Amino acid sequence: MTEAELLAALPGLAFQAVLVFARMGAAVMVLPGLGEQEVPPTIRLAIGLGLVPLVLPGLAPDLPTAPDAAVEAIRLLSLEIVIGLWIGGLARLLVMAMSVAGQIAAAMIGLASVLVPDAGFGAQSTALSRMMGLLAAVLMLSTGLYALPLAALVGSYAVLPVGDPFPAGAAAEAVATAGAESLALALRLAAPFVVGAVVMNLALGLLARLAPAVQVYFVAVPGQILAGLALLGLMMPLLLAVLDSSLRAQFAALPGAN
Known part of the structure; x- marks a missing residue:
């Protein structure tokens, strides 16, 4: 390619790079791990920009050139941002199962009143959920x-080529499916704490019947917290293993993963 040909191709390449960054950058802002609120926005922006030169050479032949109308350019960029947020949001929704499981576990072991700011939920949540x-x-x-x-x-890009209409119906169905899978995973992760709380409450109920003079509430609260934290320490390696295998299977079902 001569210098004149390169200069003539630069506007088209620049527009294609912006299209790729619109999808990649929007997704990186919400992806789990890379897009955590604790990661500075400048770092997330740098990651999105760094992905562009990695994927642009392979995608460039299938990307549209810069349109003549500004309205068409805005439409293409808006669609790319929506697609990036959608795919990144699906992954984020699946990973939120761990935080939801922490909320359930905190309620079961008596730590529901220990609240800390949580940028992921947009408000305060339990310390256990945050952890x-x-x-x-x-x-x-x-x-x-x-x-x-x-x-x-x-x-x-093979499933949703640049410029194609956004499949709103399929996207809504995918979000609903991801939400259901996330909730199911959260319930599986929190199941040991739910079972433990039921067993402990049954034991406390029997204790209250057998020894009415015992102040069951004052005995139960510290015992429930200690037993819950001990169960958490024992179960955490298994919970992380279950989360890892479940996320690998669910990420394989993301649009474009196959």
Whole structure:
């Protein structure tokens, strides 16, 4: 390619790079692990920009050139941002199962009143939920799980080519399915704490019947918290293993993953 040909192709390449960044950058802002609120926006922006030169050479032949009308350019960029937020949001919704499980577990072991700010939920949540949410982010980064949604993003150009209408119906169905899978996973992760709370409450009920003079409430609260924290320590490796295997299976079902 001559210098004149390169200069003539630069506007088209620049527009294609902006299209790729619109989808990649929007997704990185909400992806689990890479898009955590604790990660500075400048770092997330740098990650999105860094992905552009990696994927643009392979995608450039199938990307549209810069349109003559500004309205068409805005439409293309808006669609790319929506697609990126949609795919990144699906992955985020699946990983939120760990935080929801922490909320359930905190209620079961008596820590529901210990609240801390949580940027993920947009308000205060239990300290246990916050801790488990951070553990999920650490798991994403330490095991390489973050690469699976990124691979789905690259593959999404074959499923949702640039310029095609956004499939709103299928997108809504995918969000509902991801929400159901996330809730089911959260219930599975919190199941040991639910069973433990039921067993302990039954035991306390029998104690109250057998020894009415005993102040069951004052005995139960510290015992419930200690037993719950001990159960958490015992179950945490298994919970992380279940989360890892479940997320790998669910990320494989993201648009563009296959």
